Amino acid sequence: LPAGLSQWFPALEVLDVSGTGLTEMGTELLSLPCLHTLLAKNNRLPGGPGLAPKGLGQAPLARSLRVLNLSGNRFSEVPPALLQLRGLRSLSLGGNRLHGIPPDIQELHSLEFLYLGGNFITAIPPELAKLPSLRYLVLCDNKIQSIPPQLAQLHSLRSLSLHNNLLTYLPREILNLVHLDELSLRGNPLVVRFVRDLTYNPPSLQELAGRTVKTRNVPYAPSDLPESLVRYLSLASNCPNPKCGGVYFDSCVRQIKFVDFCGKYRLPLMHYLCSPECSSPFSSASQSSTSQSESDSEDEASVAAHRMQKVLLG
């Protein structure tokens, strides 16, 4: 960015430097107090290790910037400096070289629009679900193999784009996204036939302790535990068996069942259970007949299914 920019244009609100060959942002950014939209697509960012100048978190920009478009650049990771832009509502990093999403993305708590299509992302951190205002999430054209069930906590989500990934199933919690109007799933190797996979890994000590804290309502405060454990406890999922009332973190029994969305097509959903002994009304151990358990799951799913009527750009 040219030196003196903030002196010539102190009231600058929108800056478009797309397609200019930019390799770094430079210190001029720090002195633009009114900037709310920064478009820098199709450049050569980052040119070096540092995208943005030091002190970005303290600059007025950190509070004023609402829209940031860095699509079509060369980012192989989300630059940590970006996560200091607390006022950010819209972030696009489409068409870069990202291999993952940092858990600290949750710092952008005003985020409503997140475009990460066209990268090399393989997994989604559950912390992404901690963005309370997220309405539009684009993850298409990546290498994602599974969706964490915690993503169902994105209560504001209107549109979820997952097409052209490596998904073979979806967590059944996706049915809880009641405001979801658009869901694209095409171009994923979604399992079409009924598959049973009952391999079960015993829970870790951390998991067992976490379950006890949650189910017995053991009180704790952030000062009692390391931050990582506080975060871990917040990621508990409820066992889908209504009679169980248990919670689980990572350890679960997996079964893939099908749910028919308004006659569109059968979506494979992952039913997460606490343990093989926790028998859910709509699933049971390997001995039960498939037709009974399939129709049970359809009953339950049809209630949730009509919430997603406009959905499924298949």
Place this chain on the structure above:
Amino acid sequence: MEQPVQTETWKARSLEELVRILHQIFAEDKVSVDEVQALMESYESNPEEWLQYAKFDQYRYTRNLVDNGNGKFNLMILCWGEGHGSSIHDHTDSHCFMKILQGNLKETLFEWPEKKGNGEMIKKSERVLRENQCAYINDSIGLHRVENISHTEPAVSLHLYSPPFDTCNTFDQRTGHKHKVTMTFYSQFGERTVC
């Protein structure tokens, strides 16, 4: 539009002129597909002329009516944000012309599924349409999906449908099952349509 007609070589120098010539062509009993396609392609996209119709939606592509052709055709502008795409659909026995005004659109052609529709739909071909190119499709040619595969650029396209239609079938690529849908306009003649 079956018989070959005396085809003229039109050159539309503006969007207004394009609409005017279309009215002229469609006033006749017989219209040539090649003539309309060539006419659409001859118009060199000038954003100043169509910006008022190009209303984007954050979540999905929009259909913005430009002209209703005295009932003979519908001319509309579609706005595709990054990553926006359509489902696989048919054209309810109508002719469909699609011209790119800005950006690029990928068109994937599919075979009609078997009556029962119980398997993955068969892809016939795919291509990326560039600015000012005009594609044509009708039900006898097949079904298609149109999408903006760019993650950095929005796309704008100009569509002509004759006769006009407001329902069509969408198809699930994995099974061939079809589902009738009603299409709506995001805006008409430059004014946002209230839902």
